[in-house]
Amino acid sequence: MKYVDEFRDPDKARRLQAEIARLVPATGATAERPLQLMEFCGGHTHTIFRYGIEQLLPEAIELIHGPGCPVCVLPMGRVDDCVTLAERRDVIFTTFGDAMRVPGSRKSLLQAKADGADIRMVYSPLDALHLARNNPEREVIFFALGFETTMPSTALTVLQAEADGITNFSLFCNHITTVPTIKAILDSPDMRIDGFLAPGHVSMVVGERPFDFVAEHYHKPIVITGFEPLDILQSIWMLLRQLTEQRHVVENQYARIVPAGGNAAGMDAISRVFELREYFEWRGLGSIDHSGVKMRDTYAAFDAERKFSVANIKIADPKSCQCGEVLKGVIRPWECKVFGTACTPETPMGALMVSSEGACAAYYNFGNLTELMAKRKAVNA
Amino acid sequence: MCLGIPGQITEISDRETKQAIVDVAGVKRPVNIACIVDEAHPVESCVGDWVLVHVGFAMSRIDPVEAEKTLALLTELGEAQAEIEAMQTGAR
Numbered sequence: 436m437k438y439v440d441e442f443r444d445p446d447k448a449r450r451l452q453a454e455i456a457r458l459v460p461a462t463g464a465t466a467e468r469p470l471q472l473m474e475f476c477g478g479h480t481h482t483i484f485r486y487g488i489e490q491l492l493p494e495a496i497e498l499i500h501g502p503g504c505p506v507c508v509l510p511m512g513r514v515d516d517c518v519t520l521a522e523r524r525d526v527i528f529t530t531f532g533d534a535m536r537v538p539g540s541r542k543s544l545l546q547a548k549a550d551g552a553d554i555r556m557v558y559s560p561l562d563a564l565h566l567a568r569n570n571p572e573r574e575v576i577f578f579a580l581g582f583e584t585t586m587p588s589t590a591l592t593v594l595q596a597e598a599d600g601i602t603n604f605s606l607f608c609n610h611i612t613t614v615p616t617i618k619a620i621l622d623s624p625d626m627r628i629d630g631f632l633a634p635g636h637v638s639m640v641v642g643e644r645p646f647d648f649v650a651e652h653y654h655k656p657i658v659i660t661g662f663e664p665l666d667i668l669q670s671i672w673m674l675l676r677q678l679t680e681q682r683h684v685v686e687n688q689y690a691r692i693v694p695a696g697g698n699a700a701g702m703d704a705i706s707r708v709f710e711l712r713e714y715f716e717w718r719g720l721g722s723i724d725h726s727g728v729k730m731r732d733t734y735a736a737f738d739a740e741r742k743f744s745v746a747n748i749k750i751a752d753p754k755s756c757q758c759g760e761v762l763k764g765v766i767r768p769w770e771c772k773v774f775g776t777a778c779t780p781e782t783p784m785g786a787l788m789v790s791s792e793g794a795c796a797a798y799y800n801f802g803n804l805t806e807l808m809a810k811r812k813a814v815n816a
Numbered sequence: 817m818c819l820g821i822p823g824q825i826t827e828i829s830d831r832e833t834k835q836a837i838v839d840v841a842g843v844k845r846p847v848n849i850a851c852i853v854d855e856a857h858p859v860e861s862c863v864g865d866w867v868l869v870h871v872g873f874a875m876s877r878i879d880p881v882e883a884e885k886t887l888a889l890l891t892e893l894g895e896a897q898a899e900i901e902a903m904q905t906g907a908r
Protein backbone atom coordinates (compact mmCIF):
# COMPACT_ATOMS: atom_id res chain seq x y z
CA MET A 436 0.00 0.00 0.00
CA LYS A 437 1.31 3.43 -0.95
CA TYR A 438 2.63 5.52 1.98
CA VAL A 439 2.61 2.40 4.17
CA ASP A 440 4.87 -0.29 2.72
CA GLU A 441 7.82 2.00 2.09
CA PHE A 442 7.81 2.87 5.79
CA ARG A 443 8.14 -0.80 6.74
CA ASP A 444 11.27 -1.51 4.67
CA PRO A 445 13.41 -3.94 6.75
CA ASP A 446 16.59 -2.79 5.03
CA LYS A 447 16.17 0.80 6.19
CA ALA A 448 15.10 -0.46 9.63
CA ARG A 449 18.43 -2.30 9.99
CA ARG A 450 20.35 0.83 9.04
CA LEU A 451 18.46 2.85 11.64
CA GLN A 452 19.05 0.12 14.19
CA ALA A 453 22.81 0.36 13.56
CA GLU A 454 22.75 4.17 13.81
CA ILE A 455 20.84 4.00 17.08
CA ALA A 456 23.31 1.50 18.54
CA ARG A 457 26.17 3.74 17.44
CA LEU A 458 24.71 6.86 19.10
CA VAL A 459 23.58 5.41 22.43
CA PRO A 460 26.98 5.29 24.21
CA ALA A 461 27.48 9.02 23.65
CA THR A 462 24.38 9.73 25.76
CA GLY A 463 25.99 8.07 28.76
CA ALA A 464 23.14 5.57 29.11
CA THR A 465 23.86 2.00 30.15
CA ALA A 466 21.82 -1.18 30.52
CA GLU A 467 21.77 -0.54 34.30
CA ARG A 468 20.66 3.05 33.92
CA PRO A 469 18.89 3.14 30.57
CA LEU A 470 17.48 6.14 28.77
CA GLN A 471 13.74 6.26 29.29
CA LEU A 472 11.87 7.36 26.20
CA MET A 473 8.10 7.61 26.43
CA GLU A 474 5.77 6.98 23.56
CA PHE A 475 2.66 8.81 24.73
CA CYS A 476 0.26 7.36 22.21
CA GLY A 477 -1.34 3.91 22.28
CA GLY A 478 -1.04 3.72 18.50
CA HIS A 479 2.74 3.84 18.90
CA THR A 480 2.60 1.19 21.63
CA HIS A 481 0.74 -1.03 19.20
CA THR A 482 3.33 -0.60 16.41
CA ILE A 483 6.21 -1.15 18.85
CA PHE A 484 4.81 -4.53 19.90
CA ARG A 485 3.50 -5.62 16.56
CA TYR A 486 6.92 -5.16 14.94
CA GLY A 487 9.04 -6.15 17.93
CA ILE A 488 10.80 -2.78 17.97
CA GLU A 489 11.98 -3.16 21.58
CA GLN A 490 14.02 -6.18 20.49
CA LEU A 491 15.82 -4.01 17.91
CA LEU A 492 16.95 -1.49 20.51
CA PRO A 493 20.07 -1.62 22.68
CA GLU A 494 19.50 -2.47 26.34
CA ALA A 495 20.44 1.09 27.23
CA ILE A 496 17.11 2.29 25.83
CA GLU A 497 13.90 1.59 27.68
CA LEU A 498 10.56 2.47 26.13
CA ILE A 499 7.90 3.65 28.58
CA HIS A 500 4.39 3.16 27.30
CA GLY A 501 2.40 6.26 28.12
CA PRO A 502 -1.27 6.88 28.85
CA GLY A 503 -2.28 7.84 25.32
CA CYS A 504 -4.92 5.19 24.75
CA PRO A 505 -8.32 6.84 25.31
CA VAL A 506 -10.05 3.52 25.95
CA CYS A 507 -7.48 2.52 28.57
CA VAL A 508 -7.87 5.64 30.69
CA LEU A 509 -11.66 5.63 30.71
CA PRO A 510 -12.77 5.48 34.36
CA MET A 511 -15.15 2.75 35.45
CA GLY A 512 -17.83 5.28 36.42
CA ARG A 513 -17.93 6.55 32.84
CA VAL A 514 -18.52 3.03 31.54
CA ASP A 515 -21.34 2.69 34.10
CA ASP A 516 -22.87 5.94 32.80
CA CYS A 517 -22.69 4.53 29.25
CA VAL A 518 -24.43 1.33 30.30
CA THR A 519 -27.18 3.31 32.06
CA LEU A 520 -27.73 5.44 28.95
CA ALA A 521 -27.69 2.39 26.70
CA GLU A 522 -30.26 0.57 28.85
CA ARG A 523 -32.90 3.25 28.22
CA ARG A 524 -35.59 1.80 25.97
CA ASP A 525 -35.77 4.89 23.75
CA VAL A 526 -32.02 4.90 23.08
CA ILE A 527 -29.77 3.48 20.36
CA PHE A 528 -26.28 3.73 21.87
CA THR A 529 -23.46 3.90 19.34
CA THR A 530 -19.73 3.50 19.95
CA PHE A 531 -16.38 2.67 18.40
CA GLY A 532 -15.68 -1.05 18.75
CA ASP A 533 -12.67 -0.50 21.06
CA ALA A 534 -14.88 0.62 23.94
CA MET A 535 -17.16 -2.43 23.96
CA ARG A 536 -15.16 -4.61 26.36
CA VAL A 537 -13.94 -2.03 28.88
CA PRO A 538 -15.12 -3.24 32.28
CA GLY A 539 -17.56 -1.09 34.26
CA SER A 540 -18.53 -1.78 37.86
CA ARG A 541 -21.76 -3.48 36.76
CA LYS A 542 -20.98 -4.64 33.25
CA SER A 543 -19.25 -3.75 30.01
CA LEU A 544 -21.13 -2.44 26.97
CA LEU A 545 -20.68 -5.87 25.41
CA GLN A 546 -22.45 -7.53 28.34
CA ALA A 547 -25.16 -4.85 28.28
CA LYS A 548 -25.72 -5.60 24.61
CA ALA A 549 -25.99 -9.32 25.33
CA ASP A 550 -28.56 -8.44 28.00
CA GLY A 551 -30.73 -6.70 25.40
CA ALA A 552 -29.59 -3.04 25.27
CA ASP A 553 -29.57 -1.60 21.74
CA ILE A 554 -25.86 -0.93 21.34
CA ARG A 555 -24.29 -0.65 17.92
CA MET A 556 -20.66 -0.41 16.88
CA VAL A 557 -19.99 2.22 14.26
CA TYR A 558 -16.89 3.11 12.27
CA SER A 559 -17.58 6.85 12.15
CA PRO A 560 -19.67 9.33 14.15
CA LEU A 561 -21.32 10.11 10.79
CA ASP A 562 -22.68 6.53 10.79
CA ALA A 563 -24.34 7.32 14.13
CA LEU A 564 -25.87 10.47 12.66
CA HIS A 565 -27.15 8.38 9.78
CA LEU A 566 -28.84 6.03 12.26
CA ALA A 567 -30.52 9.04 13.89
CA ARG A 568 -31.81 10.20 10.53
CA ASN A 569 -33.28 6.76 9.81
CA ASN A 570 -34.76 6.22 13.28
CA PRO A 571 -36.54 9.49 14.10
CA GLU A 572 -38.57 7.85 16.91
CA ARG A 573 -35.41 6.80 18.80
CA GLU A 574 -32.69 8.81 20.55
CA VAL A 575 -29.27 8.06 19.07
CA ILE A 576 -26.32 8.70 21.39
CA PHE A 577 -22.74 8.57 20.16
CA PHE A 578 -20.06 7.76 22.72
CA ALA A 579 -17.47 10.41 21.79
CA LEU A 580 -14.02 9.53 23.06
CA GLY A 581 -10.49 10.06 21.96
CA PHE A 582 -7.86 12.77 21.99
CA GLU A 583 -7.70 15.80 19.68
CA THR A 584 -7.34 13.41 16.72
CA THR A 585 -10.98 12.39 16.98
CA MET A 586 -12.45 15.70 18.18
CA PRO A 587 -12.85 17.33 14.74
CA SER A 588 -14.87 14.37 13.49
CA THR A 589 -17.37 14.45 16.37
CA ALA A 590 -17.55 18.26 16.31
CA LEU A 591 -18.23 18.27 12.57
CA THR A 592 -20.88 15.59 13.05
CA VAL A 593 -22.67 17.79 15.61
CA LEU A 594 -22.46 20.76 13.23
CA GLN A 595 -23.92 18.57 10.48
CA ALA A 596 -26.76 17.45 12.78
CA GLU A 597 -27.50 21.09 13.54
CA ALA A 598 -27.46 22.06 9.86
CA ASP A 599 -29.80 19.17 9.00
CA GLY A 600 -32.17 19.99 11.91
CA ILE A 601 -31.74 16.52 13.45
CA THR A 602 -32.94 16.61 17.07
CA ASN A 603 -32.65 12.97 18.14
CA PHE A 604 -28.85 12.85 18.02
CA SER A 605 -26.46 13.61 20.88
CA LEU A 606 -22.88 13.03 22.03
CA PHE A 607 -21.81 11.53 25.33
CA CYS A 608 -18.64 13.57 25.36
CA ASN A 609 -15.54 11.97 26.93
CA HIS A 610 -12.87 13.58 24.78
CA ILE A 611 -9.54 14.17 26.49
CA THR A 612 -6.67 16.53 25.80
CA THR A 613 -3.00 15.71 25.33
CA VAL A 614 -1.03 18.68 26.60
CA PRO A 615 -2.29 18.79 30.24
CA THR A 616 -1.67 15.07 30.46
CA ILE A 617 1.94 15.25 29.26
CA LYS A 618 2.39 18.09 31.72
CA ALA A 619 0.96 15.96 34.56
CA ILE A 620 3.43 13.21 33.64
CA LEU A 621 6.36 15.63 33.63
CA ASP A 622 5.30 17.04 37.01
CA SER A 623 4.85 13.64 38.63
CA PRO A 624 7.64 13.14 41.20
CA ASP A 625 8.17 9.40 40.59
CA MET A 626 9.00 9.89 36.96
CA ARG A 627 12.22 10.18 35.02
CA ILE A 628 11.66 10.55 31.28
CA ASP A 629 14.54 11.56 28.99
CA GLY A 630 12.55 12.22 25.84
CA PHE A 631 9.17 11.90 24.19
CA LEU A 632 7.71 10.52 21.00
CA ALA A 633 4.80 12.92 20.50
CA PRO A 634 1.51 11.60 19.07
CA GLY A 635 1.52 12.06 15.29
CA HIS A 636 -2.20 12.21 14.71
CA VAL A 637 -2.93 14.55 17.59
CA SER A 638 -0.24 16.82 16.12
CA MET A 639 -1.84 16.66 12.68
CA VAL A 640 -4.80 18.46 14.29
CA VAL A 641 -3.13 20.77 16.85
CA GLY A 642 0.20 21.37 15.07
CA GLU A 643 3.73 21.51 16.47
CA ARG A 644 3.52 24.54 18.76
CA PRO A 645 1.46 23.08 21.66
CA PHE A 646 4.46 20.83 22.46
CA ASP A 647 6.93 23.71 22.78
CA PHE A 648 6.60 23.68 26.58
CA VAL A 649 8.17 20.22 26.79
CA ALA A 650 11.36 21.53 25.19
CA GLU A 651 11.35 25.07 26.54
CA HIS A 652 10.08 24.59 30.06
CA TYR A 653 11.07 21.01 30.89
CA HIS A 654 14.17 20.89 28.66
CA LYS A 655 13.26 17.52 27.16
CA PRO A 656 13.60 16.59 23.50
CA ILE A 657 10.35 15.67 21.77
CA VAL A 658 9.78 14.31 18.27
CA ILE A 659 6.39 14.19 16.52
CA THR A 660 6.22 10.62 15.29
CA GLY A 661 4.35 8.60 12.65
CA PHE A 662 2.95 5.11 13.11
CA GLU A 663 4.97 2.82 10.85
CA PRO A 664 8.01 0.95 12.22
CA LEU A 665 10.50 3.16 10.35
CA ASP A 666 8.78 6.25 11.75
CA ILE A 667 9.30 5.03 15.31
CA LEU A 668 12.92 4.00 14.74
CA GLN A 669 13.75 7.27 12.98
CA SER A 670 12.20 9.27 15.81
CA ILE A 671 14.19 7.36 18.44
CA TRP A 672 17.29 8.14 16.38
CA MET A 673 16.28 11.82 16.24
CA LEU A 674 15.80 11.87 20.03
CA LEU A 675 19.25 10.33 20.49
CA ARG A 676 20.77 12.97 18.23
CA GLN A 677 19.22 15.71 20.33
CA LEU A 678 20.40 14.04 23.53
CA THR A 679 23.99 13.60 22.33
CA GLU A 680 24.09 17.17 21.05
CA GLN A 681 22.43 18.38 24.26
CA ARG A 682 19.62 20.05 22.40
CA HIS A 683 15.94 19.97 23.32
CA VAL A 684 13.53 21.12 20.68
CA VAL A 685 10.31 19.99 19.03
CA GLU A 686 11.14 18.09 15.84
CA ASN A 687 8.69 16.71 13.31
CA GLN A 688 9.50 13.29 11.88
CA TYR A 689 5.98 12.94 10.44
CA ALA A 690 5.97 15.99 8.16
CA ARG A 691 4.27 14.03 5.36
CA ILE A 692 1.09 14.14 7.49
CA VAL A 693 1.68 16.85 10.12
CA PRO A 694 1.79 20.47 8.90
CA ALA A 695 3.54 22.76 11.40
CA GLY A 696 0.34 24.73 11.95
CA GLY A 697 -1.99 21.74 12.34
CA ASN A 698 -5.44 21.61 10.80
CA ALA A 699 -7.28 24.95 10.82
CA ALA A 700 -10.70 23.61 9.80
CA GLY A 701 -10.51 20.87 12.44
CA MET A 702 -9.42 23.29 15.19
CA ASP A 703 -12.22 25.66 14.22
CA ALA A 704 -14.84 22.91 14.51
CA ILE A 705 -13.42 21.87 17.91
CA SER A 706 -13.58 25.37 19.34
CA ARG A 707 -17.09 25.96 18.05
CA VAL A 708 -18.53 22.86 19.72
CA PHE A 709 -16.31 22.12 22.73
CA GLU A 710 -14.80 23.96 25.68
CA LEU A 711 -12.33 22.84 28.36
CA ARG A 712 -13.61 21.14 31.49
CA GLU A 713 -12.20 22.29 34.84
CA TYR A 714 -10.84 18.79 35.31
CA PHE A 715 -11.38 15.27 34.05
CA GLU A 716 -11.06 11.95 35.83
CA TRP A 717 -8.63 9.36 34.35
CA ARG A 718 -8.51 5.69 35.20
CA GLY A 719 -5.36 5.07 37.18
CA LEU A 720 -4.15 8.67 37.03
CA GLY A 721 -6.91 10.39 38.97
CA SER A 722 -8.13 13.87 38.20
CA ILE A 723 -6.09 16.09 35.85
CA ASP A 724 -6.93 19.78 35.44
CA HIS A 725 -8.26 20.86 32.03
CA SER A 726 -7.65 17.39 30.61
CA GLY A 727 -11.06 16.98 29.03
CA VAL A 728 -13.61 18.93 27.02
CA LYS A 729 -17.38 19.30 27.32
CA MET A 730 -19.94 20.70 24.92
CA ARG A 731 -20.58 24.42 24.86
CA ASP A 732 -23.95 25.73 26.07
CA THR A 733 -24.90 26.57 22.47
CA TYR A 734 -24.89 22.83 21.73
CA ALA A 735 -26.63 21.70 24.93
CA ALA A 736 -29.38 20.15 22.79
CA PHE A 737 -26.77 17.73 21.39
CA ASP A 738 -25.20 16.95 24.76
CA ALA A 739 -26.30 13.57 26.15
CA GLU A 740 -24.97 14.54 29.57
CA ARG A 741 -27.57 17.34 29.83
CA LYS A 742 -30.31 15.76 27.75
CA PHE A 743 -30.50 12.64 29.91
CA SER A 744 -28.97 13.99 33.16
CA VAL A 745 -26.14 11.49 33.48
CA ALA A 746 -25.37 10.46 37.06
CA ASN A 747 -21.61 10.97 36.71
CA ILE A 748 -20.82 8.19 39.12
CA LYS A 749 -17.36 7.78 40.57
CA ILE A 750 -16.14 4.25 41.18
CA ALA A 751 -12.72 3.47 42.58
CA ASP A 752 -10.56 1.07 40.55
CA PRO A 753 -10.25 -2.44 42.04
CA LYS A 754 -7.52 -2.51 44.72
CA SER A 755 -5.38 -5.18 43.11
CA CYS A 756 -5.25 -3.31 39.81
CA GLN A 757 -2.06 -1.32 39.19
CA CYS A 758 -3.02 0.39 35.94
CA GLY A 759 -2.03 3.80 37.26
CA GLU A 760 1.53 2.77 38.00
CA VAL A 761 1.81 1.12 34.60
CA LEU A 762 0.42 4.21 32.85
CA LYS A 763 3.03 6.39 34.53
CA GLY A 764 5.82 3.95 33.73
CA VAL A 765 6.56 3.29 37.41
CA ILE A 766 6.16 -0.45 36.98
CA ARG A 767 6.24 -2.55 33.82
CA PRO A 768 2.89 -4.13 32.80
CA TRP A 769 3.99 -7.66 33.62
CA GLU A 770 4.99 -6.56 37.11
CA CYS A 771 1.35 -5.95 38.06
CA LYS A 772 0.22 -8.51 40.64
CA VAL A 773 -2.75 -9.68 38.59
CA PHE A 774 -1.12 -9.63 35.13
CA GLY A 775 -1.84 -12.86 33.29
CA THR A 776 -3.64 -14.41 36.26
CA ALA A 777 -6.76 -12.52 37.36
CA CYS A 778 -6.31 -10.06 34.52
CA THR A 779 -6.16 -11.38 30.95
CA PRO A 780 -7.59 -10.10 27.64
CA GLU A 781 -10.54 -12.51 28.11
CA THR A 782 -11.25 -11.36 31.68
CA PRO A 783 -9.72 -7.88 31.89
CA MET A 784 -9.64 -6.14 35.26
CA GLY A 785 -8.03 -3.00 33.96
CA ALA A 786 -8.61 -1.30 30.65
CA LEU A 787 -4.94 -1.67 29.68
CA MET A 788 -5.75 -5.31 29.08
CA VAL A 789 -8.71 -4.52 26.84
CA SER A 790 -7.57 -2.42 23.96
CA SER A 791 -5.01 -3.59 21.43
CA GLU A 792 -3.35 -0.24 22.18
CA GLY A 793 -3.09 -1.00 25.90
CA ALA A 794 0.36 -1.86 27.22
CA CYS A 795 -0.80 -4.90 29.21
CA ALA A 796 -2.65 -6.46 26.27
CA ALA A 797 0.39 -5.77 24.08
CA TYR A 798 2.73 -7.61 26.45
CA TYR A 799 0.21 -10.40 26.90
CA ASN A 800 -0.34 -10.90 23.17
CA PHE A 801 3.14 -10.30 21.81
CA GLY A 802 5.47 -10.97 24.73
CA ASN A 803 6.98 -14.25 25.85
CA LEU A 804 4.42 -15.04 28.53
CA THR A 805 6.26 -17.80 30.38
CA GLU A 806 9.36 -15.68 30.65
CA LEU A 807 7.40 -12.61 31.80
CA MET A 808 5.50 -14.56 34.45
CA ALA A 809 8.76 -15.96 35.83
CA LYS A 810 10.26 -12.47 35.93
CA ARG A 811 7.16 -11.17 37.70
CA LYS A 812 7.45 -13.84 40.37
CA ALA A 813 11.00 -12.71 40.99
CA VAL A 814 10.03 -9.03 41.20
CA ASN A 815 7.08 -9.58 43.55
CA ALA A 816 8.83 -12.15 45.76
CA MET B 817 -8.89 3.96 17.38
CA CYS B 818 -6.44 6.81 16.90
CA LEU B 819 -5.00 5.22 13.83
CA GLY B 820 -5.48 6.46 10.33
CA ILE B 821 -5.00 4.90 6.93
CA PRO B 822 -3.90 6.45 3.64
CA GLY B 823 -6.38 6.55 0.77
CA GLN B 824 -6.95 8.36 -2.50
CA ILE B 825 -10.03 10.45 -3.22
CA THR B 826 -11.74 9.23 -6.38
CA GLU B 827 -14.86 11.38 -6.62
CA ILE B 828 -16.92 14.04 -4.88
CA SER B 829 -20.31 12.63 -3.88
CA ASP B 830 -21.92 15.67 -2.23
CA ARG B 831 -20.45 19.14 -2.62
CA GLU B 832 -22.84 20.64 -0.06
CA THR B 833 -21.96 18.34 2.87
CA LYS B 834 -18.36 17.90 1.65
CA GLN B 835 -18.71 14.15 1.16
CA ALA B 836 -16.38 12.24 -1.17
CA ILE B 837 -15.46 8.68 -2.04
CA VAL B 838 -12.05 7.43 -0.98
CA ASP B 839 -10.22 4.35 -2.21
CA VAL B 840 -8.37 2.60 0.62
CA ALA B 841 -6.36 -0.32 -0.72
CA GLY B 842 -9.05 -1.06 -3.32
CA VAL B 843 -12.01 -0.62 -0.94
CA LYS B 844 -14.23 2.38 -1.64
CA ARG B 845 -16.03 4.16 1.15
CA PRO B 846 -17.55 7.56 1.86
CA VAL B 847 -15.35 10.13 3.53
CA ASN B 848 -15.95 13.65 4.77
CA ILE B 849 -13.42 16.15 3.43
CA ALA B 850 -14.31 19.27 5.46
CA CYS B 851 -10.89 19.27 7.16
CA ILE B 852 -8.84 19.36 3.96
CA VAL B 853 -10.66 22.02 1.95
CA ASP B 854 -10.16 25.76 2.09
CA GLU B 855 -10.19 28.67 -0.35
CA ALA B 856 -6.87 27.65 -1.84
CA HIS B 857 -7.96 24.03 -2.20
CA PRO B 858 -11.72 23.90 -2.97
CA VAL B 859 -13.83 20.73 -2.96
CA GLU B 860 -13.48 20.12 -6.72
CA SER B 861 -9.69 20.04 -6.52
CA CYS B 862 -9.61 17.16 -4.01
CA VAL B 863 -10.07 14.35 -6.55
CA GLY B 864 -6.77 12.49 -6.84
CA ASP B 865 -5.53 13.69 -3.43
CA TRP B 866 -3.88 11.19 -1.11
CA VAL B 867 -5.28 11.71 2.38
CA LEU B 868 -5.09 10.22 5.85
CA VAL B 869 -8.51 8.77 6.70
CA HIS B 870 -9.59 8.58 10.34
CA VAL B 871 -13.09 7.50 11.50
CA GLY B 872 -14.71 8.53 8.22
CA PHE B 873 -12.94 11.87 7.85
CA ALA B 874 -10.01 12.90 5.66
CA MET B 875 -7.86 14.54 8.32
CA SER B 876 -4.79 15.59 6.38
CA ARG B 877 -3.54 15.75 2.83
CA ILE B 878 -0.40 13.59 2.52
CA ASP B 879 2.57 15.63 1.34
CA PRO B 880 4.40 13.54 -1.30
CA VAL B 881 7.51 15.75 -1.16
CA GLU B 882 7.88 15.30 2.61
CA ALA B 883 7.31 11.55 2.31
CA GLU B 884 10.06 11.38 -0.31
CA LYS B 885 12.40 13.48 1.83
CA THR B 886 12.00 11.17 4.83
CA LEU B 887 12.75 8.09 2.74
CA ALA B 888 15.67 9.76 0.99
CA LEU B 889 17.20 10.68 4.34
CA LEU B 890 16.96 7.10 5.52
CA THR B 891 18.61 5.85 2.34
CA GLU B 892 21.44 8.35 2.72
CA LEU B 893 21.87 7.40 6.32
CA GLY B 894 22.39 3.82 5.20
CA GLU B 895 24.84 4.81 2.51
CA ALA B 896 27.02 6.78 4.89
CA GLN B 897 26.93 3.83 7.25
CA ALA B 898 27.88 1.38 4.47
CA GLU B 899 30.76 3.62 3.49
CA ILE B 900 32.06 3.78 7.06
CA GLU B 901 31.82 0.02 7.32
CA ALA B 902 33.67 -0.37 4.03
CA MET B 903 36.41 1.94 5.30
CA GLN B 904 36.70 -0.02 8.52
CA THR B 905 36.95 -3.37 6.73
CA GLY B 906 39.40 -1.86 4.26
CA ALA B 907 41.57 -0.58 7.09
CA ARG B 908 41.82 -3.99 8.66
Ligand code: SF4
Nearest residue numbers: 756758771778785795
Ligand atom coordinates in the same frame (compact mmCIF):
# COMPACT_ATOMS: atom_id res chain seq x y z
S1 SF4 C 1 -2.52 -6.35 34.43
FE1 SF4 C 1 -4.65 -5.63 34.44
S2 SF4 C 1 -4.93 -4.66 36.40
FE2 SF4 C 1 -2.73 -4.90 36.13
S3 SF4 C 1 -2.08 -2.95 35.23
FE3 SF4 C 1 -2.53 -4.31 33.52
S4 SF4 C 1 -4.66 -3.93 32.99
FE4 SF4 C 1 -4.30 -3.00 35.01
